Amino acid sequence: MAARAPPRKSQRPVIQRLYALLRDLHLYFGLFVSPFVLVFAVSVVFLVHAWLPKPGAAPAKRTVTDITLPADFESLKGPAQLAAAHAVLAHLGVQGEIGFVRQLPRERRFVFPVSVPGRETTVDLNVAQRTATLSTRTTGLWDATVYLHKMPGPHNVAIRGNAAFMRVWRWLADATVYLLLFVSLSGVYLWAVLKTERRIGLVLLAAGAATFGGLVYALV
Amino acid sequence: MPSSDATTLDASLASTLRAWNRRLHFYLGLYFLFFIWLFALTGLLINHHEWKFAEFWPNRKVANTEQAIQLPAAETNLAKARDVMRQLSLTGEIQWVTTRPDPNRFDFRVARPGTNIEVQVDLKTARAKLQRTELNSWGILHTLHTFTGVRIGDAQNQRDWLLTTLWALAMDAVAAGLSVMVLSSLAMWWVLPGKKLGGALALAAGTIMCGWFLVGLRLIAS
Numbered sequence: 001m002a003a004r005a006p007p008r009k010s011q012r013p014v015i016q017r018l019y020a021l022l023r024d025l026h027l028y029f030g031l032f033v034s035p036f037v038l039v040f041a042v043s044v045v046f047l048v049h050a051w052l053p054k055p056g057a058a059p060a061k062r063t064v065t066d067i068t069l070p071a072d073f074e075s076l077k078g079p080a081q082l083a084a085a086h087a088v089l090a091h092l093g094v095q096g097e098i099g100f101v102r103q104l105p106r107e108r109r110f111v112f113p114v115s116v117p118g119r120e121t122t123v124d125l126n127v128a129q130r131t132a133t134l135s136t137r138t139t140g141l142w143d144a145t146v147y148l149h150k151m152p153g154p155h156n157v158a159i160r161g162n163a164a165f166m167r168v169w170r171w172l173a174d175a176t177v178y179l180l181l182f183v184s185l186s187g188v189y190l191w192a193v194l195k196t197e198r199r200i201g202l203v204l205l206a207a208g209a210a211t212f213g214g215l216v217y218a219l220v
Numbered sequence: 221m222p223s224s225d226a227t228t229l230d231a232s233l234a235s236t237l238r239a240w241n242r243r244l245h246f247y248l249g250l251y252f253l254f255f256i257w258l259f260a261l262t263g264l265l266i267n268h269h270e271w272k273f274a275e276f277w278p279n280r281k282v283a284n285t286e287q288a289i290q291l292p293a294a295e296t297n298l299a300k301a302r303d304v305m306r307q308l309s310l311t312g313e314i315q316w317v318t319t320r321p322d323p324n325r326f327d328f329r330v331a332r333p334g335t336n337i338e339v340q341v342d343l344k345t346a347r348a349k350l351q352r353t354e355l356n357s358w359g360i361l362h363t364l365h366t367f368t369g370v371r372i373g374d375a376q377n378q379r380d381w382l383l384t385t386l387w388a389l390a391m392d393a394v395a396a397g398l399s400v401m402v403l404s405s406l407a408m409w410w411v412l413p414g415k416k417l418g419g420a421l422a423l424a425a426g427t428i429m430c431g432w433f434l435v436g437l438r439l440i441a442s
Contacts, residue, residue: 024418027409031422034402035430040263041402044395048388050370095441118438144434146372154362157269165437172429173267177260184249184256191246201250208251212258215390219333219367219383220360 019193026186033179036172043145052142059137064092067130074108074127082162089114092132094121097163100156116165117144148173238411245404248397255394262365265358276359285350291343292326298380301328304341308348312337313369313381332383333367334360 046052068091070076070084085098096114103110108128114121118140124133139147152160152170161167191201249256265274292303301314304326312332318325326341338351355363368388369379379385409419 024415027405027412027415028418028422030405031409031419032426034405034423035426037398037402039430039434041395041398044391047372048368048370048391048395050368050372050374052372116437116441117433118435119441138438141434144438148433152267154266154269165433169433170267172433174264177264180256180260184253184260187246187249188253191250197243197246201246204247204250205253209254211251211390212254215383215387216333216364219364219387220335 019190022186022189026183026190029179030183033176033183036176037180039145040149040176042142043149046142046146047149052146053140057138059135061133061135064132064134065130067091067125067132069125069127069130074103074105078158082159085110085112086162088125088132089123092123092134094123094134094136095163096121097151097161097166098159100159115147116163117147238408241404241407245401245408248401248404252394252397255390256398258361259365259391259394262361265362266365274358274362276355276362279356280359281354283352283354285352287348287350289341289346289348291341291346297326297328300326301339304339304348305330308339308350310337310339311381313367313379313384315369316376331367332381333363 067088069088073081073084076084081101082098085101089095089098094114096116096119099113099115101110101112108126110123110125110127112123112125114123119136119138121134121136124135126132148169152166152173161170191197194201265271268274287308289304289307292300294300294303297316298314305311305314310330312330312335315329315331317329318327324343326343328339330337330339334355334357336353338353340349340351341347342349364387367384368391369381369384370377379388406423409415409423412419
């Protein structure tokens with residue numbers, strides 16, 4: 001019996017230390033990720049109800065003439081085309097992620113939207129005339145939450161991340177998921193050690209699982 | 221000693237509120253746990269098209285069938301589609317995808333997570349062609365993340381299936397639950413002894429990074 005006692009005593013602090021560490025990490029990671037969670041949560045309401053407050057200002061239009069274009073601009077494809085388009089955008093003073101590139105070969109035109117969260121600029125590039133018509137619309141804070149929620153997303157994956165901010169956001173969106181998973185798992189552990197709350201917690205966990213399972217079963 | 225009684229009462233009320241705030245935090249977390257995991261993991265899948273293990277579109281199964289129907293007599297397109305679906309024993313969310321209507325055709329899609337059925341009714345011959353596309357489990361998970369029945373900027377489609385409405389309500393509830401959990405966590409952190417500085421740094425780091433994307437980029441790129 002005497003031989004068994006010391007390991008028990010030495011184990012207790014380890015468990016307590018683990019509990020304290022998990023509690024601290026749950027707190028700090030949770031606080032860090034909370035603004036991102038709010039962005040995703042708020043935008044869910046707009047996406048689920050297909051509604052957004054209308055932007056106040058009308059699009060601002062301007063035309064830039066005598067723009068410099070690479071000689072082979074029209075024949076470029078993929079990353080080379082995007083790089084050339086970004087070089088043109090820099091000349092035009094427009095920054096952001098190119099959503100897609102629509103080429104109108106007969107008219108020798110390219111149309112592409114360029115976005116940062118909360119603003120979209122549609123660029124209409126006329127290669128023959130070497131002009132660009134820019135239509136800039138401030139879409140606002142709520143639209144910015146929706147844009148960030150949907151990015152990088154499953155569409156136009158070959159060109160997604162053509163702006164530096166989108167590559168960083170892709171990383172942050174992933175980090176939000178990983179931290180949310182950690183916070184939820186550590187939260188379950190922190191609840192499980194509370195003996196007085198186990199019964200009601202289990203009831204809620206089971207109710208949530210039943211709601212989730214029932215809905216998914218019915219939908220699929 | 222009325223002021224002392226009042227102080228004790230205030231302290232007792234504050235303590236009760238703190239205890240319930242803490243309970244609310246993990247009650248909500250436990251109830252929505254599976255929803256949170258689903259939306260978090262599927263969000264990851266949606267952002268990682270390159271993950272081959274989760275591929276679903278190339279592995280889809282497509283089946284074509286055709287059968288005779290009675291032409292729907294209803295007045296509205298929705299009622300007509302429901303009549304056709306009843307005859308074909310189909311259930312799901314009706315989606316209008318035709319951009320160039322043909323007077324001799326009545327086309328729509330019936331969607332549910334993992335299954336899309338393109339219905340093409342020939343109004344001359346009273347026959348319906350069905351193209352059923354079945355996705356694997358990854359496809360089902362993927363669709364659950366985005367299955368709302370509506371899209372911003374698409375006035376043509378409205379939610380028309382009860383289960384889509386219930387799923388949309390669940391999405392709203394998860395979003396509201398997460399928001400309440402964030403607010404309750406702030407309240408819990410604020411009264412926690414010895415954690416104010418570390419918590420403030422973590423919160424400030426998250427807020428600055430998030431704020432940079434929400435507002436900062438627009439200001440700097442003007």
